[in-house]
Amino acid sequence: MSALRPVVHAPAGTIVGRQLKGVRRFSGIPYAEAPTGARRFAAPVPRGRLPEPFDASRPGPTSQRVPLSATTTVPEPSVPGDDILNLTVTAPAADGDRTPRPVLVWIHGGGFLAGSPASPWYDGRAFARDGVVLVTPGYRLGVDGFAPLDGVPANLGLRDLLLALDWVRENIAAFGGDPERITLAGQSAGAAAVLALLSSPAGRGRFQRAVSLSGGFFEVTGHGFLERLAHSLGVPPTRAGLGAHPPGRLQRAVLDLRTEDDVLVLGPVVGDDVLPVPVADGLTRHGHDVPLLLGATADEFDSPADPVGRAAGTRRTDTVFRAACPAAATARRTAPAGTWLYSFEWPSPVSGGAAHCTDLPFFFDLLDAPGVPEALGPNPPAVLAAHMHADLTAFVRGGTPAWGRATGGHGDPARAYGTPVVDTTGGYDPVVRGTGAGTC
Template identity: 45%
Template sequence: MTATTLYAEAQTTAGRVRGFWRGEPGAGGSAAFLGIPFAKAPVGDLRFAAPVPVEPWDGVRDALAFGATAQRGDAGITLIPEPSVPGESTLNVNVFTPVPGDADAALPVLVWIHGGGYVSGSPASPWYDGQTFNRDGVVTVTISYRLGFDGFGHIEGAPSNRGVRDWLAALEWVQANIAAFGGDPARVTIAGQSAGGGAALRLLAMPAAQHLFHSAWALSAALADVPVDRSRALSARLAQLLGVAPTREGFASLPEEAIRDQQRKAATPASRDRLAGVRAVLGDGLSLGPAIDGDLITQPTIAALRDGVGSGKPLLLGATDDEFTMVTDSARGALRFVPASFALARLHVPRERRRAWLAGNRAQRRLGTAAVLGRFATDTVFRSTVVKVAEARGAAPTWVYRFSWPSPTRRWSLHCLDVPFWFDRLDEPHVAAIAGDAPPKDLAAAMHGAAVAFVRDDEPGWRRWADSPGVTRVFGGAASVPDVVPDGYASARALV
């Protein structure tokens, strides 16, 4: 902050907070309120507890810097810049608004849930700044939640799905407080990418969350839906690796970093086969994430959607064309003479399934086996999920998109590439690494415009899936591809 910084204040249920302006108030400016706690710090006796409401404070609390993140240390080079912030009070929200303190403004609200495979990620990314949505009349909130084993691991004597409970607590905070920041609690859209997209779908499919939001947008949703027996098995293996009892007392006796260092090993199959881990993820899904606990979550996400949970809420979802091909691309030399069918067989894909999928992906086969494997992983984890969710929703208001623009620096329309376009944050310095020095601004205008229209009016601008099953808006496709195609995910249908 500088001597010329303009401050803004708002009243929350716990006390008054002070944020700061970027730009001029009332002239396109955006006020940021950072690191506002929605629950007590999850440390000590609260480490493995459900989130506990924060204690009220006297006076005005500064909300001028991002709060502590559940992600610790340097996460290394990631596609999305997501900094770690040290500290204990990791359950916090960031609010970006053009009209702080105006309870009568009643602007639509976007709540963003970050990704990171449920084990990493940060709400403090510059890509998630709500300034561009503020420009378009949308109040924006980014939320934090507990990650990895602390957030999602099975622990005897502790409440399950603590990270999910953090989402619910943050959304409760939004319901109680967003009017003070100019937002309308009756018009909240939840959105997220990767694990954040999975979170949006999981919340959409949870009866306990229905009162907390109006609509949802899921970008490249990574579902978990971990079966309880698998969750218990991971907990037992982790406890064995750490030399403690698989109980709340046992895990609480260890520092956070000790568990974090071993959780990946506990989730990796004990096998000398280098493909065992890949098969486990493609076949069984993620090991840490929302679990079917029989309490807060009683059904897998798609089953709950098929049963009509969330059917009254508008949903928009989609994926990039090649989420994972950047990974397999590094092996294209070694895979040059390996037949695609043989490679899929090594992943234990059943014969009829792989034949049907390969028949629907002849164009990808012409790009080589590395491209085939990347698309297969993409279809298994992300693109088939889009179709499954849309079909499970039946007549519910659902729209589907694809992001097809290939990165000039990474060759493919890869995981995370769509995020700065969705936020219209192409001028952020970190974007060039993934999108090149001159990413198309018209593509950002189209995708961000669809997001604003959906948040504001429940209508992104193309036909609903139920009105024309398969209909898909294509963002960034080749010049020969129309903006809207009749069956945008036809090549993934063999995996549905």
């Protein structure tokens, strides 16, 4: 096999990927059976061993059929196909060093309704360059992943992610990764999924570190919205009624029915074996052996120039996103593994603020990715990306952040990224400061 088509022999089977500029990428590897037919509203079933060498040279199908909006900050391609429970592994090229590499499992955002693991903003080449294996799984979204339907296991999207973590633990050594050094990370809804699994008894032992970027406690009841959704489709709010429509039709109907006030209409629900109690309560009981790094952007959704929009956004930023930082730290104040906070504060010249998602190209060190100039302008500071990516990579490798732990108190230390400093370079060195009451 050509060096440009690397081959991995894993417990899951023989997988043939692609190699470019020192990075091996294995895309679209199925970790579960396709959730179609009788499996559509059922717990995920592990994929059997692949009978033939699997061509992992292109992105696999995505759960997203309809983007969250016509224009999204993060480029989010939809890939057709039924085998949506797949993942991509990006690893350093084989160089003779057999030392197992730390693993970062990345969960994409999208309000539990949309989003794509195939986004170029989640390209793992910078992590591979720095000796980290990146895994990006897909999971069920919207009604198929998070609708609380009678006779259907709750939190199917979270169950998908738990099974993906099991696949990683069983197979990642074949890609050079260390199954005992897995960091679970995500942004927005993906970060909320991280906090949910950290708070869950089902998450125990499946990952060793956790990172939440702009996450929160996003549990929803969902029943009222489901009734409205079913009424709009002319069907009963049941598995049979909603299941009569394909996932793409349901995704479009959900997005059409949402309003400006509907921040979250579907998401994790409380009361099953995955989330027996609310996330905040679960964090007081579980995951105390898992170090947690979490934070938010300074503005999230309050970048609009008009005062009314900015005021509404500020309320959403503080109550939905930034308030989750001290709340999580408070819940984990006795956790021996520790909790650390950050705040992303670099104002994009495009949005006029440190808006939701604009920290991602910095943490991934991908300022050259498609869509970055449209979101960050032509010259986002590379030195800031170097600092942020280095901090995240060091945490994934097992390092202790250089600033103090947070326990939920006023004045907890937080790493502030993007505040201009006066120095010889005119750069954006991170600073550490005390947090304000109730936010990070």
